[in-house]
Amino acid sequence: MSVDSMFVHKMWVDHELSKMVDGGVPFPMLSDGGGKVGEVYGVYDPAGGVDVRGRFIIDPDGVVQAMEMLTPPVGRNVAETLRQIAAFQLVRESKGSRATPSGWRPGKKVLTPGEDLVGNVWQEWKVEDAFN
Amino acid sequence: MPKEQKAGCARPTGGVVGQTPPPQDENKKTPAPEVRKMIQVGTKAPDFTAPCYFQGKFASVQLSEYLGKWVVLCFYPGDFTFV
Incomplete structure (x- = not known):
């Protein structure tokens, strides 16, 4: 899960991840727009606007x-x-x-x-x- | 003119120029304690729904759909970074 949209997730799979893993990523890639879920889980960094690892x-x-x-x-x-x-x-x-x-x-x-x-x-x- | 930026391991962000970020701390420190409470091991994982990309399709998932299974929930700073 990252703050990227599911459309960017698709681009990442199409352009890079599918070259590493046959058939692409075998689990759902979640989108956390605005970091709302990350905030509840204590991983959202508001300064960078991203969810940390x-x-x-x-x-x-x-x-x-x-x-x-x-x-x-x-x-x-x-x-x-x-x-x-x-x-x-x-x-x-x-x-x-x-x-x-x-x-x-x-x-x-x-x-x-x-x-x-x-x-x-x-x-x-x-x-x-x-x-x- | 756009200045070239090296690709790092987090999604680069911008901000408003010439404006110091509002002092969020004072107002933001007192919202509902339930929401602010840090998640703890041994307690329920907060449920959520999220749009997702899965095996060529756009979909939506809810964490609680996975009750009965082991789940690894991973956050990462941005697509096209290492995970």
């Missing part, structure tokens, strides 16, 4: 589970977004009985929060796990 992960109940905001010159890490979605889906499927510690990726160890874990995370999780 904000990213929100919204769960099936419509609840915001994660958000990230960047100023324009720095791009996002899409792999990190996918990792977060996988983590939130795992937690949701476990009905909140599991938690993914720092550095978690699909396949890595998850934690089971509870009385036994209090004061014992050091046995279950090592500092290296944050980086490997």
